[in-house]
Amino acid sequence: MTVTRDDIQLAAQRITGRVRRTPVLRVSPTLTLKLELLQHVGSFKPRGAFNRLLSAKEQGTLTGQGVVTASGGNAGLAVAYAARELGVPARIFVPVNAPATKVARLRTLEADVVQVGNEYAEAYEAALVASEESGALIVHAFDQPEVVAGQGTLGLELLAELDGFDTVLVAVGGGGLIAGIATAIGDRARVLGVEPELAPTLHAALEADRPVDVQVGGVAADSLGARRLGALAFEAVKANDVRSLLVGEDAIVAARTELWRDYQLAVEHGAAVTYAALRSGVYQPAADERVVVVVCGANTDLSTIG
Known part of the structure; x- marks a missing residue:
């Protein structure tokens, strides 16, 4: 199923008042940071979560059984937050190695947290079984039309907030965010995906001309740890000529510190990859090129920032 700009505009209407319109920080005449880390529960994910739940509510498929999802952390936080705000229960499946800070935060949001498996894919299989058994609404972390359309509202905000820009750098894991942004603004500006060398889902998909499984590891795997790019993301990046930039571990750590x-x-770490592409020279803008760096997540252990 294709996600369109009309879907994103409808999502924007649906989630208005539920999510924050996050600010931008103009670092220089040619560099702007989109501060999506200031979104509810510390990432862009509530945009898609609210759109999925509210759309289901309109269709009568959001019931008292609530919602289930699988997540390394941020998507789970978003679904738990949206479910609590809408008054329905949430059950969140996370890998056993999910960051303790994210698991603890999930519990403060009144979610039922189930830790299973070592990767997102294993947690998702468990979530699917739970959804089938209970009748709860399944929310995919990145590869659902309503989720992608919700994430795309960030792109509409950029168009409203800035007079103009040439290039947007977006972090990629499963690809829900870049799918939404590319669909929203791909005909207005260049959209580039940035991903860790140790979790290259977009890079591998573009090389194979289809989503394929990759080995996932490294410092950013807790938030960019999907094994493969979503089908909707692949469709969107191909339609909008998005290419992949790979950044190394040292560059990610240095960008986060900076x-x-x-x-x-x-x-x-996953939110630092976009800034890392600039600071490491992996992406070198033209002298007058106006670049937007999406800084998309804040859920981290503060003691590890040096």
Whole structure:
């Protein structure tokens, strides 16, 4: 199923008042940071979660059985938050190695947390079984039309907030965010996906001309740990000529430290990959190129920022 800009505009209407319109920080005339880390529960994910739940509510498929999802952390936080706000129960399946900070936060949001498996894919299989057995609404972390459309509202915000820009750098794991942003603004600006060398889902999909499984590891795997790019993301990146930029571990760590030192932005490693592409020289803009860096997540252990 294709996600369109009309779907994203409808999502924007649906979730208005439920999510924050996050600010931008103009670092220079040619560099802007989109501070999506200031979104509810510390990532962009509530946009898609609210759109999925509210759409289901309109259709009568959001029942008292509530919702289930699988997540390394951020999607689970978003679904738990949206479910609590809408007054329905949430059951969140996370890998056993999910960050303790995210698991603890899930429990503060009144979610039933189930830790199973070592990767997102295993947690998702368990979530599917739970959904089939209970009748609860399944929410995919990144590969559902309503989720992608919700994430795309971030792109509409950029168009409203900025007079103009040439390039947007977006972190990629499963690809829900880049699918939404590319669909929203792909005909207005260049959209580039940035991913860790040790979790190259987009890079591998573009090389194979289809989503394929990859080995996942490294410092950013807790938030960019999907094994393969979503089908909707692949469709969107192909339609909008999105390419992949790969950044190494040292560059990610250095960018995360710099974001804290220079801007007092405490970000998770996965959210630092976009800034890392610039600071490491993996992406070198033209002299007058106006670049937007999406800083998309803040759920991290502050003691690890040095």
